[in-house]
Amino acid sequence: MNAVPPALATFGWSEALAVAFQPHADAGHQPGRVVVEERGVVHVATADGETVATLAGRLRHEADLDPEVRLPAVGDWVAVAGHPADGPVVHAVLPRASAIVRRAPSDHARPTQVLAANVDVAFLVMSLNRDFNLRRLERYLAVAWESGATPVVLLSxxxxVDDLDGMRLAAEATxxxxxxxxxxxxxxxxLDAVRRHLGPGRTVVFLGSSGVGKSSLVNALAGEPLLVTAAIxxxxxxxxHTTTRRQLVRLGDGICIDxxxxxxxxxxDGDGLAETFDDLEAVARTCxxxxxxxxxxxxxxxxxAIGEGRLSAERLAAYRKLEREARRTELAANPVARKAARRKWSAMIKNVERSMDLKYGRTDLPLDPW
Ligand SMILES: Nc1nc2c(ncn2[C@@H]2O[C@H](COP(=O)(O)OP(=O)(O)OP(=O)(O)O)[C@@H](O)[C@H]2O)c(=O)[nH]1
Ligand SMILES: [Mg+2]
Ligand SMILES: [Zn+2]
Structure with missing residues (x-):
């Protein structure tokens, strides 16, 4: 096995990734990590330095046909090759160890959008001013748990603030x-507690509303003004909305995405809800x-538990709201879930017809469970 090229190692390249990359290497492609992604153009860090690349026509075409096909997002490892006319071209995106995914805003061509790929820690930043909102924190936690990254809440x-302890307790309970x-x-x-999550080959991402101080935190951790910030x-x-693009930068000996x-x-989907509402789920198991x-x-x-004040009614309501939302997105985005829901629906219709038959005449038809 070849040694890991130092230029790539600083972006998190490892021997395990090299093994996954082998078929692309055999095809003559070079590995790189997406450091900026903006409307179909990506900036890729390779062993030879940073380059601006376009997407291979075939990759674009496959993605048009199938929303499950990965298009490069910031943090992705990709296979790049030089093209005599088009310059560097991205041919494939390696499988992701984790991905922060949200439902795409309505103007988006695909149902989901990857905010950051291959991240170890997701810093959920919420500022201790009027931005402080526990219901929003639950939403961020659900997305982070679903991503495969470990969430860490940063109260910026x-x-x-004077009442730091009160707000911290509320966030911890949430x-x-x-x-x-x-x-x-x-x-x-x-900052030292944040630094403990940084390290060689590790990638962290900062997520939060505009103005909570994400870029300022990166600058404070770096000890130099890497990123632009502006007053709220x-x-x-x-x-x-000072930061306008998702961007990966090296931070200390680790990697961060702003x-x-x-x-x-x-x-x-609802995959992150069980961890987010772990307290509620534990109580619910004893119903x-x-x-x-x-x-x-x-x-x-x-x-x-709500009656005794051990659980808040708002938390139960928030759980239900997110659950409903997740179900709606799953149905809209996922053909398999949509099909399952349709099957359930037709089974239910059949049952209704059968019970009508039982009530109004035919008595030989048993009911299906659904
Ligand atoms: N008092 C105080 N102000 C801060 C702190 N962190 C950031 N700010 C200020 O908050 C404002 C917004 O900071 P940014 O770092 O630009 O916020 P951001 O989250 O990156 O915002 P977007 O890029 O728009 O998403 C700036 O005026 C910062 O100086 C902090 O810890 N304390
Ligand atoms: Mg910013
Ligand atoms: Zn119950």
Whole structure:
């Protein structure tokens, strides 16, 4: 096995990736990591340095036909080859170890959008001013748990608040089992705890609303102004969408991805909800009925916990809302789920017809369970 080229190693290339890449190497392609992705054009870091590449026509065509085909996102490992006329071309995207995926905004051609690929830690940044919103935090956690990366909650601008402990406790209760760190790019508080997640070959991503201080944190960690930052609006404390593209930069001896402030973060599926609502799920397992909807059924442990103040009614409502949303997206985006729902629906219709028959005449037809 060839030694890992140092230029690629600083971007996280490993021998394991080299094994996965072998078929592409055999085809004469070179490995690279996507460091910027903007409307079909990607910037790729290779062993020879950074280059701007376009997508191979075949890859684009396959992606048009099949939404499951991977198109390069920031953080992806790709196979690149030089083309005499078009310059460097991306031919394939390697399988992802993890991916932060949201439902694509409505103007998007594909149903889902990858915000960052191959990340080890997702820093969910929420500032301790008017941005502080526990329901939004649950949404971010659900997306992060679903991604395969480990979420860490960063409560930013800690230098601005008096009631830090109260807000930290609220965030910890909303993110059970997840590390919560209060940080400040101004005072340096919490930066060491953040640094512990950085390291050779490790990739972290910063996610959060505009103006919460994601780019400022990267700069504070780097000790130099790597990224542009700008003041938030005075009247409503909202950010100005200063960062406009997803970008991967080296940070210390690790790698980080800075992202533009998210206006929306809709779930792609419900896979991250069990971890996000671990406390609620644990209580729900002790409800008398396995399929309890916590809607007044006898022996409902969730209702009892809410009555005793051990669980908040808002958290249950938030869980349900995200669950409904995830189901809707799954149906819209996933043909298999859509088909399953359709089958269930036709089974139900059949049952209705049969019970009508039972009631109004024919009595020989048993009901299917559905
Ligand atoms: N007091 C205080 N201000 C901060 C802190 N971190 C960032 N800010 C300020 O908050 C504003 C927004 O910071 P950015 O780093 O640009 O925010 P961002 O999250 O990258 O915003 P987008 O790129 O728009 O998504 C700037 O004026 C920063 O100086 C902090 O820890 N304390
Ligand atoms: Mg920014
Ligand atoms: Zn129940």
């Amino acid at each position: 601008k800690a230098d601005l 993110a059970p089992g997840t590390e919560v760190v209060a940080v400040s790019a101004v005072s340096g508080e919490g 609006r005075e009247d409503d404390a909202r950010g100005r 992202t533009p402030g998210l206006r929306e973060l809709a779930l792609v 008398r009925f396995g399929d309890c909807r916590h809607d007044g059924e006898p022996g409902c442990a969730v209702r009892a």
